[in-house]
Amino acid sequence: MKYVLNPLNYPYNALEPHIDELTMTIHHTKHHQGYVNNLNAALEKHPELHYDNLETLLLEIDKLPFDIQTAVKNNGGGTFNHNLFFDTLKLNENGLPSGALLSEIVLTFGSFESFKDAFSNAAKTRFGSGWAWLIKNHKGALEVVSTPNQDPVLNLGTPLLGLDVWEHAYYLKYQNRRPDYVENFFHVIDWDKVSQRFLKK
Numbered sequence: 119m120k121y122v123l124n125p126l127n128y129p130y131n132a133l134e135p136h137i138d139e140l141t142m143t144i145h146h147t148k149h150h151q152g153y154v155n156n157l158n159a160a161l162e163k164h165p166e167l168h169y170d171n172l173e174t175l176l177l178e179i180d181k182l183p184f185d186i187q188t189a190v191k192n193n194g195g196g197t198f199n200h201n202l203f204f205d206t207l208k209l210n211e212n213g214l215p216s217g218a219l220l221s222e223i224v225l226t227f228g229s230f231e232s233f234k235d236a237f238s239n240a241a242k243t244r245f246g247s248g249w250a251w252l253i254k255n256h257k258g259a260l261e262v263v264s265t266p267n268q269d270p271v272l273n274l275g276t277p278l279l280g281l282d283v284w285e286h287a288y289y290l291k292y293q294n295r296r297p298d299y300v301e302n303f304f305h306v307i308d309w310d311k312v313s314q315r316f317l318k319k
Contacts, residue, residue, distance in 0.1 A: 120161075121172065123147075123154050124201050133209055136302040138291045146204060149286050153196030153268070160189035172198050176270040195268035199249060203280050208308035215309040219316045226260040233262070234304065240264040241281050241300045250300075252279040254316065278315045279307065 126146060131139035161167060164183050169175040176194050179187050214230060215223060227233035233252075240262050241250035248266040255261045255275035263274055271277050281303055288299035 120158055121154050121197060123151050124204070126204055128208070133207055133306045136209075136305045137207075137288075141288065141290045144290075145282075145287060146200075149284075150197070150200040150204070153193045153200065156189065157193040157197050160186040160193060172201075173272060176272050179270070191270065192268050195270040198270065198272075199268055199280060199282070202277055203282050206279060206308050206311050207306050208311075209306055210309065211305055213307070213309055215313060217313060219309070219313040222260055222316070236262045237279075237281070238297075238300050241283050241303075242297050244283050247284040249283060250281045251277050252312070253277050276315065276318075279312050 123146075126142075130142040130146070133142065163186055167182070169178075172194060175182075175190065176198060179191050179194075182190055214220065220230065223230055223233045227236060237250055237252060241264070244250060244264045244266070246266065248264060248269075249271065251263050251265065251271050251274075253261050253263055253271065253275040260278075261275065263271070265271050265274075271280070281300065283296060283300070288296065292299040
């Protein structure tokens with residue numbers, strides 16, 4: 119079982135000016151690649167392990183040999199989180215969700231702006247490094263949550279949208295201005311991808 123770095127389906131400069139080319143290049147080829155490499159290194163210690171997919175592996179961390187549980191949580195989580203993050207980016211310039219997803223957001227949060235405020239607050243107030251998420255929880259309802267470090271979010275529900283608020287995701291362009299990075303993230307969300315995850319059974 120060996121994981122590989124998922125290629126991006128867009129060039130590194132595709133999200134300018136909101137996320138700069140250098141940040142995207144380093145984030146993907148260094149940080150994301152590092153999580154993949156470290157996950158593989160941990161799993162190589164136990165070649166008897168066989169999992170069909172990364173999601174199942176992350177949901178069953180407590181069943182893994184104790185000596186690799188932390189490494190798999192950190193690096194498997196980092197691999198999964200970044201796979202979803204990078205796959206959800208697309209220059210949209212004020213684009214909004216539509217259809218069933220937008221209807222559910224309005225039903226749950228009252229308005230799209232209220233959802234945006236809740237999501238942004240989760241991202242801005244995450245102490246240290248971590249993520250803000252829009253998930254479909256185990257009751258089938260939309261929910262905004264935040265997770266620390268690279269902790270897997272799958273045990274809380276199905277992730278639909280994730281924002282990386284580790285400093286490596288924004289510091290070259292935004293320095294300590296995390297709120298500006300969070301605000302500009304809404305210009306680079308591929309809502310079609312988010313909607314596909316929402317509609318998936």
